[in-house]
Amino acid sequence: MAFFVKSALTLTLPPFIVVTLILLVASVVSKRSPQNLSRFLTALAVAVGYTIGHGIATGSLSLIPKSVEDWLPLLAFAALTFSLLENLPKIPAPIRLSLRLILSVASISVLLMPLAALSLPSKLGWAFVLGLMLAVFWTGLDELSEKQTEAVLPLSLSVVAAINSAALFVSHSAKLSQLSGVLAAVLGTMFLFWLWQRQWSMAKGASGVFSLLFFGINVSGMFYADLPLLSAIFLWLAPLSGWILKLPFSKNLPNWSQIVLQISISLLLVAFGVGIAVRLHGLPTFG
């Protein structure tokens, strides 16, 4: 137990500190400056926090990727750059969505290209299908972050990413599991920060960086480790559980009931995701 606690603290404490510092700056800026800047700083907090945790988990950060997971921090910063562009008010929605789709397909492509056993047409086919799913996920999450001003979304994303790390661990990759844990810690920090600074929505701006990282980690898990596709699909659906609140029956529920409903659906979906992986691979028995 002490081994896991020590590992978790080593991985999550530095990102926690850095994310808190950036969010502090963002909260000051959001009171004085345009909304777009605070959104960018929120995305920056997730990207930088994750990158620091990634560096600790993998032992290195490289601008020239060698192993597939080396791409993940670069994808985070690509999404960060894109979030700057996206927040330009003059870009029409269709162009914005098209650019988002292009970045999504390109991101999945760079993760699949090093795969030795898959033919180029297969890689491109998977990149298009998963890229399309990523773009839909990203857009869905972005819409949710606009609508949900509470900290439900960061909490929900943090819980999903934490349980996602269990699915990856069962699927034979402790490293990818740690990376999902880092993502959970970053989102968890955002939630804790909200408990202190309640006037400010933390999820806005961070959806692009989170989407690329969450998809990127699980796509790596699917193709380079043994995460089952069905597990990944359930895990990808879980962060979108907030959409259940758009259904007519849930609109009249009290606020706390809506939160409980959203978190419950999230947990149910991740339980399916982890359950499928456990059923296929069993629980790790070695060390």
Next chain:
Amino acid sequence: MGRFVPVAAVLGILSIAISFAFAADTYEVDPAHSFVIFRCLNVAQANSVFVYGRFTDIKGRIVADKDLAKSSVEITINAESLDTGVPERDKHLKSPDFLNTRQFPTITFRSKKVEAAGKNRYRVTGDLTLHGVTRPITITVTKVGEGKNFKGVSVIGFETTFTIKRSDFGMKGLMNVAGNEVTLTVAIMGIRK
């Protein structure tokens, strides 16, 4: 002129004989009699035990020449053939945590220089490519033996043990799970082509 022809013929035959005597012998690595065994400290088990494993799919070629400058060795290991006796652990070692075999399916060694290092011992310098990273290494190889086997086929066998750091080959994560140093024993037998 009459005397010159037989002398030239003798010299010609002699030179052909000498060139055969010093011709490089090429051997194909026999997977059935070749072994690549590794050991690595299991840090997660309180540094109390080494994990041993082997690669079962090995290919390669040995060129043995009396002129060592013309000798060479090429070995290709299928990284997917890793076997520690525990399938779950094998999957973990083959995942992006360590070897990432779906991205880097082969481990190769290509010699660049072979030098004598004592009786039946050779210092071999070459490039080891592991986990997509190529680094020069120098190893001391012992010739175990050579001759004709029970089928009458010429065989030759070499063995070496050396240690690498996995971090030198881009595997820098999970140091609290597996040690940085990996000791490899490579024993190969070649069958003359």
